[in-house]
Amino acid sequence: VCKVALVGFGTVGSALARLLYARRGEHPLSLSHVCNRGVDRKKVGWTASDVVWTDSIPQVLASDADIVLELMGDIDSAYELASGALRWGKSLVTANKQLIAHFGSELLQLARDHGQYLGFGACVAGGVPVLSGLQEGLAGDRLVQIGGILNGTCNYILTRIEQAGSPFSEALRKAQQAGFAEADPSFDLDGQDAAAKLAILARVGMKIAILPDRVIRRSIRDVTAIDFEYAHELGCSIRQISTATLRQGEVCLRVGPSLVSKGSPLAQVSGSQNLIVSTGEFGGETSFGGQGAGGEPTAVAVLSDLIQAANYRFHELPLLEYSAAKESLVSNRFESRYFVRFVVRDRPGIISSLADVFAHHGMNIDAIHQRPGLDKACLPFVITLETCCESQLSSAIEEIGKFDFLVSAPLAMPIVQ
Ligand SMILES: NC(=O)c1ccc[n+]([C@@H]2O[C@H](COP(=O)([O-])OP(=O)(O)OC[C@H]3O[C@@H](n4cnc5c(N)ncnc54)[C@H](OP(=O)(O)O)[C@@H]3O)[C@@H](O)[C@H]2O)c1
Numbered sequence: 001v002c003k004v005a006l007v008g009f010g011t012v013g014s015a016l017a018r019l020l021y022a023r024r025g026e027h028p029l030s031l032s033h034v035c036n037r038g039v040d041r042k043k044v045g046w047t048a049s050d051v052v053w054t055d056s057i058p059q060v061l062a063s064d065a066d067i068v069l070e071l072m073g074d075i076d077s078a079y080e081l082a083s084g085a086l087r088w089g090k091s092l093v094t095a096n097k098q099l100i101a102h103f104g105s106e107l108l109q110l111a112r113d114h115g116q117y118l119g120f121g122a123c124v125a126g127g128v129p130v131l132s133g134l135q136e137g138l139a140g141d142r143l144v145q146i147g148g149i150l151n152g153t154c155n156y157i158l159t160r161i162e163q164a165g166s167p168f169s170e171a172l173r174k175a176q177q178a179g180f181a182e183a184d185p186s187f188d189l190d191g192q193d194a195a196a197k198l199a200i201l202a203r204v205g206m207k208i209a210i211l212p213d214r215v216i217r218r219s220i221r222d223v224t225a226i227d228f229e230y231a232h233e234l235g236c237s238i239r240q241i242s243t244a245t246l247r248q249g250e251v252c253l254r255v256g257p258s259l260v261s262k263g264s265p266l267a268q269v270s271g272s273q274n275l276i277v278s279t280g281e282f283g284g285e286t287s288f289g290g291q292g293a294g295g296e297p298t299a300v301a302v303l304s305d306l307i308q309a310a311n312y313r314f315h316e317l318p319l320l321e322y323s324a325a326k327e328s329l330v331s332n333r334f335e336s337r338y339f340v341r342f343v344v345r346d347r348p349g350i351i352s353s354l355a356d357v358f359a360h361h362g363m364n365i366d367a368i369h370q371r372p373g374l375d376k377a378c379l380p381f382v383i384t385l386e387t388c389c390e391s392q393l394s395s396a397i398e399e400i401g402k403f404d405f406l407v408s409a410p411l412a413m414p415i416v417q
Pocket of ligand 1: 010037038073
């Protein structure tokens with residue numbers, strides 16, 4: 001039996017302890033320690049009576065636990081714990097995407113140096129076994145694109161704006177009340193959370209070494225109900241979409257609000273569900289979907305990793321090939337058709353001014369969409385553009401930002417499917 005020291009008894013940690021207990025006798029694991037700051041307020045009566053409750057990480061490291069399970073979140077203290085555990089000859093399992101996206105290679109090397117297992121399957125898409133699916137199930141293909149919906153908070157907020165027509169601030173408040181968004185939701189809304197997951201997916205699925213800060217990020221904060229109305233007229237919905245695309249040896253990673261066709265499976269994803277679609281050069285598209293967050297689904301992914309870690313101690317298994325990744329040229333040439341929403345004080349000549357700027361930057365207008373009967377003092381309308389490069393579009397939008405007829409900054413979103 002392998003002894004597990006659990007550090008971080010929060011949503012996932014307590015769900016994992018319950019799952020370990022509910023499935024006792026079905027796995028080769030026993031919970032030896034629960035560590036949390038201020039541990040006394042965390043104690044529960046339903047774990048085995050010999051579990052040691054502690055708030056001392058050094059005590060965990062010096063203990064006879066075989067596997068340390070890091071479920072604290074945060075990056076600095078998690079790194080200290082993770083590297084310490086591997087150096088002390090313990091295997092490590094974590095659900096911390098920021099830790100793995102930033103320090104995955106280093107930790108995997110430490111694990112190899114000390115003959116230990118490093119499991120991080122719960123870092124991306126909670127309960128969906130996408131990392132092992134990419135690593136093992138699709139090892140026979142060469143992946144050229146990985147993309148999808150990786151953040152349940154954004155998905156909840158966008159579906160709320162779509163269904164209730166709520167302003168962004170109200171949809172965010174509802175998400176916070178329903179427990180779908182943190183008190184400080186910036187990491188979710190502005191894309192850092194999805195960028196870390198995308199970097200891990202690109203690494204495991206495409207063998208590309210990339211840090212999350214190289215991912216192009218666009219916030220969902222400026223999406224409004226009127227954007228959904230125009231998107232619906234185009235047969236689309238709006239979702240936070242993350243994509244990693246490999247083209248001619250260069251990789252481009254992007255996270256941001258995007259238009260997806262109403263008929264696409266991505267438009268059907270609701271609440272905290274995640275959906276990831278990989279595209280292989282030989283095998284075509286494969287989808288991975290399910291519960292992307294929540295205590296129980298994530299605890300299942302964590303328990304799967306703990307079972308792997310225990311198996312590793314008995315018979316050496318291959319580690320996820322995190323450190324075999326190659327440095328790759330990072331490109332900001334994200335190409336797509338685009339939807340650009342403007343809000344203007346209406347007057348003659350606006351369209352020709354905008355068309356001149358787009359033409360000057362080498363972009364072709366596909367169509368102009370304007371609903372009748374809207375307030376002319378604050379008029380929202382949309383221009384769709386034929387395929388162009390995001391950096392080209394950003395320069396045009398910067399120039400357009402100087403026009404005095406704008407009521408608010410334009411919002412540009414790629415039309416991805
Ligand atoms: N929740 C999900 O759906 C989900 C899904 C996938 C991955 N994850 C990842 O799983 C990890 C845990 O998430 P969670 O939702 O369970 O978080 P959580 O509910 O905030 O739990 C974290 C626990 O760790 C404790 N803690 C934090 N810093 C500590 C420190 N320095 N020393 C000792 N204890 C510390 C916290 O104590 P306090 O009570 O004092 O704050 C809390 O009990 C995170 O890396 C998260 O990204 C979560």
